[in-house]
Amino acid sequence: MIRDAELSDVPALVELEERCFETDLLSPRSFRHFLIRGNADVFLDEEDGVLRGYCIVLYHRNTSLARLYSMAVASKYRKQGIAGALLLYAEQRALAEGATRMRLEVNQANKAAQRLYRSLGYDKFAVVLDYYEDHANALRMEKDLAPHLAPDPEHAPYYRQTLDFTCGPACLLMAMKAHDPEMKADRSLEIQLWRESTTVFMTSGLGGCGALGLALAAMRRGFEIEVSVSNETEIFVNSVRSEEKKEVIRLVEQQFVRELAQAGVLIRRRPLTAKDIKERLKRDGIPVALISSYRLTGEKVPHWIKITSFDDRFIYINDPFVDPEEDRTETDCIGIPIVPQELDRMMRLGRRKHFASLIVYPKRKDATL
CATH class of the missing domain: 3.90.70.10 (Cysteine proteinases)
Structure with a gap:
C-alpha cells in the first residue's frame, strides 16, 4: 500500500536509507525537513506495517516542474514493481499539484534504474560529471506528464552563476x-x-x-x-x-x-x-x-x-x-x-x-x- 509518510515514519525511513545507499545518505533531519515543508511530498510503500520503499518529490514554486529527489526500495522487495508503482503514484500527485514535467538524476552506473525510468517514459537530456559524493557521474532525465499539452522544449545552453550578484x-x-x-x-x-x-x-x-x-x-x-x-x-x-x-x-x-x-x-x-x-x-x-x-x-x-x-x-x-x-x-x-x-x-x-x-x-x- 502506498501512502503519505508521516513524522513517525522517520526512523524506518532512515533505516531503509542506510540499507540502500553507501553515499549521499539522507539524515533524519532531512526527512523531517521534507515532511514539514510545503513544497515536497514523501510517499512510502508498506505491507503489514513493514516499510518496503519510499520516494521524495520536490516542487518548484510557481512553476509546473517537479523533481524526483530520491527513491529507495529494500533489497528483498526489489523486482516486484514497487519502484515503478511509487513513481507512477508520484507522477499522479505531481499532476494534481499542477506539475506537468518530472525530472530526476540517476547514477550513470545504475543500469537497472535507468531501464525502469526509460520504460516509464523518461528520456536523458544531460550528463553531470562527478555529481555524487563518490565522484560518480549522473544522468539527468525527464518526462512530460501531460504530453498532449506541451511538446518537449528545445534545451538551450545553461550557465550557472558563480556569485550572488551575477x-x-x-x-x-x-x-x-x-x-x-x-x-x-x-x-x-x-x-x-x-x-x-x-x-x-x-x-x-x-x-x-x-x-x-x-x-x-x-x-x-x-x-x-x-x-x-x-x-x-x-x-x-x-x-x-x-x-x-x-x-x-x-x-x-x-x-x-x-x-x-x-x-x-x-x-x-x-x-x-x-x-x-x-x-x-x-x-x-x-x-x-x-x-x-x-x-x-x-x-x-x-x-x-x-x-x-x-x-x-x-x-x-x-x-x-x-x-x-x-x-x-x-x-x-x-x-x-x-x-x-x-x-x-x-x-x-x-x-x-x-x-x-x-x-x-x-x-x-x-x-x-
Whole structure:
C-alpha cells in the first residue's frame, strides 16, 4: 500500500536509507525537513506495517516542474514493481499539484534504474560529471506528464552563476552562447560582463546589473539588442540609503543611456508581455528578463532569468541561481515551465510595477568580436 509518510515514519525511513545507499545518505533531519515543508511530498510503500520503499518529490514554486529527489526500495522487495508503482503514484500527485514535467538524476552506473525510468517514459537530456559524493557521474532525465499539452522544449545552453550578484551576466552568457555556440562561457567572462554592466552598489555589498548595462555589454560583442525598461535608475537608487551611493548609481545609469543613444539603440518604456516574448522568440530573439524572485523562490529581490522557448501552454526559462540549501541542482533550473500569466506577474517588480528586459538577437554582419 502506498501512502503519505508521516513524522513517525522517520526512523524506518532512515533505516531503509542506510540499507540502500553507501553515499549521499539522507539524515533524519532531512526527512523531517521534507515532511514539514510545503513544497515536497514523501510517499512510502508498506505491507503489514513493514516499510518496503519510499520516494521524495520536490516542487518548484510557481512553476509546473517537479523533481524526483530520491527513491529507495529494500533489497528483498526489489523486482516486484514497487519502484515503478511509487513513481507512477508520484507522477499522479505531481499532476494534481499542477506539475506537468518530472525530472530526476540517476547514477550513470545504475543500469537497472535507468531501464525502469526509460520504460516509464523518461528520456536523458544531460550528463553531470562527478555529481555524487563518490565522484560518480549522473544522468539527468525527464518526462512530460501531460504530453498532449506541451511538446518537449528545445534545451538551450545553461550557465550557472558563480556569485550572488551575477545572475544578469550569467543570463546574458546563456543568450549570447545560444547565438554563438563557439563562445567560451566561463567565470572570467561572467565577471567581465558584470564589470561592464554593474550599477556599482545595491542594498548591501556589490551591485547587480541593469538592462542598460547588460545591453551595452552584448552590443560591444556584436549582438543586436532591444531594450525595454521603466525607470531603471529609480529601481537601483531606491535599493540604497547612502546619498553618495545614490549619486554614483545615477551617474552610472546616465552614462549607460548616453552610450546606448550614441549607438542608436532605442530604449522602450513599455513592458514586454508574455505575448511579446513569444513574438521575439519567433524572430530569433532571446529574451533576458528581470523578475520578482519572490514568485519563484519566496525571496524579495530582483533576479534575472533567461527565457528559452515556448509551446501552447508554457514559456520555459533558465534560472542561473542554483540554491543547494533548498536541495536544488541544475536539474531544477533548466527549462522551467511557467504559464504566461504567471510570467507576466513575475516581470513586474514592486508596488510601482517596474520592468526591465532585453532581447539578444544574432550578431551584426559587420561584428568582429
